[in-house]
Amino acid sequence: MAAKNNENLITLNSPITDVKGIGPKKAENIYRLGIKTLGDSLDLYPRSYEDLRNVKEIFDIQNEEKCLVRGVVTRTSFGKGFGRKRTLHVTVEDKTGRMDVIFFMAGFMKFDQGEVYNFYGRCKVEGGRTTMFHPTHSKYEGEEGGILPVYPLTRGVTQKDLRKLTKEALNHVDEIEETLPLDVVAESKLCSNVYAISNIHFPEDDEKYMAARYRLVYEELFDLKAALAISKSKGRDEKFGHSFDGNYALDFVNNLSYKLTSAQTRVLNDVLVDMKKDVPMNRLIQGDVGSGKTIIAEAAIVQAIGNGYQAAFMAPTEILAFQHYETLKKDFDKLGINVDIITGSMPAKDRRVSLEKLASGETQVAIGTHALISESVEYKKLGLVITDEQHRFGVSQRRSLTSKGENPDVIVMTATPIPRTLAAVLYADLDISIIDEMPPGRIPIITKEFNSKTRKDAYDLAISQVEEGRQVYIVAPLIEESDSIEGESAEELYEKFCKKYKNVKAALLHGQMTQSEKDDVMKRFYSGEISVLISTVVIEVGINVPNATVMLIENQERFGLAQLHQLRGRVGRGKFQSYCLIVTGDDSELARQRAKIMCSSSDGFVIAEKDLEMRGPGEIFGYRQHGLPQLKFADPIKHVKIADEAGRAVLNMLSKDPDLTSQKNSAFAKKLRAKYLELENITL
Numbered sequence: 001m002a003a004k005n006n007e008n009l010i011t012l013n014s015p016i017t018d019v020k021g022i023g024p025k026k027a028e029n030i031y032r033l034g035i036k037t038l039g040d041s042l043d044l045y046p047r048s049y050e051d052l053r054n055v056k057e058i059f060d061i062q063n064e065e066k067c068l069v070r071g072v073v074t075r076t077s078f079g080k081g082f083g084r085k086r087t088l089h090v091t092v093e094d095k096t097g098r099m100d101v102i103f104f105m106a107g108f109m110k111f112d113q114g115e116v117y118n119f120y121g122r123c124k125v126e127g128g129r130t131t132m133f134h135p136t137h138s139k140y141e142g143e144e145g146g147i148l149p150v151y152p153l154t155r156g157v158t159q160k161d162l163r164k165l166t167k168e169a170l171n172h173v174d175e176i177e178e179t180l181p182l183d184v185v186a187e188s189k190l191c192s193n194v195y196a197i198s199n200i201h202f203p204e205d206d207e208k209y210m211a212a213r214y215r216l217v218y219e220e221l222f223d224l225k226a227a228l229a230i231s232k233s234k235g236r237d238e239k240f241g242h243s244f245d246g247n248y249a250l251d252f253v254n255n256l257s258y259k260l261t262s263a264q265t266r267v268l269n270d271v272l273v274d275m276k277k278d279v280p281m282n283r284l285i286q287g288d289v290g291s292g293k294t295i296i297a298e299a300a301i302v303q304a305i306g307n308g309y310q311a312a313f314m315a316p317t318e319i320l321a322f323q324h325y326e327t328l329k330k331d332f333d334k335l336g337i338n339v340d341i342i343t344g345s346m347p348a349k350d351r352r353v354s355l356e357k358l359a360s361g362e363t364q365v366a367i368g369t370h371a372l373i374s375e376s377v378e379y380k381k382l383g384l385v386i387t388d389e390q391h392r393f394g395v396s397q398r399r400s401l402t403s404k405g406e407n408p409d410v411i412v413m414t415a416t417p418i419p420r421t422l423a424a425v426l427y428a429d430l431d432i433s434i435i436d437e438m439p440p441g442r443i444p445i446i447t448k449e450f451n452s453k454t455r456k457d458a459y460d461l462a463i464s465q466v467e468e469g470r471q472v473y474i475v476a477p478l479i480e481e482s483d484s485i486e487g488e489s490a491e492e493l494y495e496k497f498c499k500k501y502k503n504v505k506a507a508l509l510h511g512q513m514t515q516s517e518k519d520d521v522m523k524r525f526y527s528g529e530i531s532v533l534i535s536t537v538v539i540e541v542g543i544n545v546p547n548a549t550v551m552l553i554e555n556q557e558r559f560g561l562a563q564l565h566q567l568r569g570r571v572g573r574g575k576f577q578s579y580c581l582i583v584t585g586d587d588s589e590l591a592r593q594r595a596k597i598m599c600s601s602s603d604g605f606v607i608a609e610k611d612l613e614m615r616g617p618g619e620i621f622g623y624r625q626h627g628l629p630q631l632k633f634a635d636p637i638k639h640v641k642i643a644d645e646a647g648r649a650v651l652n653m654l655s656k657d658p659d660l661t662s663q664k665n666s667a668f669a670k671k672l673r674a675k676y677l678e679l680e681n682i683t684l
């Protein structure tokens with residue numbers, strides 16, 4: 001009787017151990033998936049589905065068909081290789097025939113012989129032989145037909161466990177409130193969230209699944225846009241009370257030895273319009289490497305200082321901070337502007353002196369790393385904050401620096417070319433200016449492709465440059481443990497290189513080194529003491545060594561296009577002809593295609609678009625890296641139209657209820673707060 005009662009009392013908030021058949025041991029394993037309550041199970045979305053509506057008989061399978069086969073495993077054997085890298089061959093039979101199932105990297109996979117399994121995947125039929133490659137699969141446990149979810153698993157948890165749990169949870173789905181405002185659901189013709197949740201787990205048919213998916217994509221984009229819009233309007237609410245007037249910046253650029261490009265002029269104008277307003281600027285300046293962002297930053301600084309304010313210029317690493325320091329000092333000394341650098345590694349005494357000068361206002365421009373925003377740093381009158389390569393700064397750090405001033409203007413600079421469509425989603429809280437033109441007179445970089453046979457030619461070219469007094473970067477991809485692809489690790493390469501070229505001064509740079517070790521190597525390369533820098537991709541974005549003329553990239557197929565382009569941007573920064581030598585290790589179609597794009601284009605935006613086409617956005621712009629949540633359903637590129645529609649609905653909602661205080665938006669507001677509370681760059 002008691003047990004029965006208990007069952008009746010189950011809600012989505014019940015611990016999973018209250019579900020019949022889930023004991024404490026099983027529960028421990030399920031916790032690892034982030035599922036503690038019954039309701040949590042609904043947040044773990046299927047990674048794919050098994051369509052059990054149509055079981056295909058092996059005899060009837062057509063070449064290239066994707067289908068479900070249910071059969072007995074009669075034999076398993078491993079192919080050559082070691083450990084997890086081994087290939088697994090499974091023989092499966094049903095009453096009409098036999099097929100081979102092949103799994104790659106399957107060293108730890110197990111099938112019980114004599115048991116019946118479902119396999120769902122693409123088949124090849126050749127010479128009467130049927131082979132299925134790397135299918136999704138599960139033990140057949142007498143489940144009914146339909147479309148079944150396939151969840152990501154963890155040790156000790158089966159599909160059956162999770163299916164049972166979600167099935168049970170779906171019995172209580174009526175407890176879940178609608179999480180979008182009802183008028184939005186109606187106007188955008190969305191299905192309800194209960195409908196969406198039910199059909200994303202156990203789709204009744206294709207149509208219902210599509211409706212569920214559409215709603216989930218829409219909701220993700222709606223939530224994100226709403227959070228960003230609210231965050232943006234909050235930022236704008238606070239009045240600065242001052243505006244940076246006058247012609248300081250324009251006088252400064254008119255006295256340069258060169259003319260700004262028209263793109264620079266346009267962007268500087270955007271900046272100055274913002275600076276003259278009495279609301280804080282929050283602007284992203286995007287421009288390919290070498291497009292001349294620094295001078296725009298300098299002009300903005302001059303404008304702020306002319307109005308009696310201080311400026312802070314933040315770089316992601318000490319070496320980049322030093323680089324900016326040297327540039328700015330050279331340009332500002334003659335104007336009588338006091339520039340100082342403040343870093344974490346400077347001697348305590350020097351640091352104290354620097355901090356005093358900053359607090360007294362003697363220092364007008366402070367350059368540094370995140371040390372600039374540590375507790376102990378005080379400003380007299382901070383009016384402008386510039387961060388370089390912000391995608392490597394936590395946005396919360398930017399906020400914290402902002403809070404030190406009287407709500408200063410903020411400029412964020414990045415060389416990462418982000419297509420507009422994506423930028424509109426990723427940086428919805430910033431205004432965007434793009435420098436899409438290079439200063440005249442650049443010697444174009446020569447890009448050449450090599451393969452394992454011609455690799456030596458690439459090294460010959462690099463060494464001949466060293467002999468002429470130039471410097472060289474060599475970049476090798478990391479080797480991951482689980483990887484069977486051959487790749488030259490930087491360390492190995494370094495050892496081989498030193499043995500072969502005994503007279504060349506080389507150094508190694510990799511990710512496991514501490515920041516100060518890295519800075520030390522970079523300083524030595526910067527000073528010219530080192531001729532060849534061999535590294536994994538830790539070479540700092542934005543590093544400027546004009547004497548470096550060769551970027552040699554090993555196993556280029558292991559890098560993304562955008563990454564290759566960034567690497568190439570490290571050379572061609574001085575008055576010498578520069579080279580980007582890309583060595584292709586594996587001769588795949590994709591690798592060749594990439595090499596072709598690299599050799600034919602030097603435009604970061606073109607390359608970024610191609611990269612998107614080839615790889616999809618998630619991989620390139622890790623959303624986490626941007627301080628944004630992982631999107632589970634939405635793809636800001638594929639779903640631009642939905643994003644636009646959601647954006648319009650957001651604005652419409654906020655125009656009527658800017659603080660989301662109305663009763664009809666309360667469930668939505670509650671969800672939004674819970675969802676974005678931890679998100680560092682959004683305060684609701």
Ligand code: ADP
Binds near residue numbers: 260290440
């Ligand atoms: P990035 O955008 O990569 O930060 P920089 O600001 O470092 O580029 O500029 C690269 C180089 O181009 C610098 O040496 C700078 O002095 C020079 N430069 C910038 N703008 C112009 C211009 N309009 N004409 C000529 N040279 C320029």
Ligand code: MG
Binds near residue numbers: 293294388542
């Ligand atoms: Mg720069």
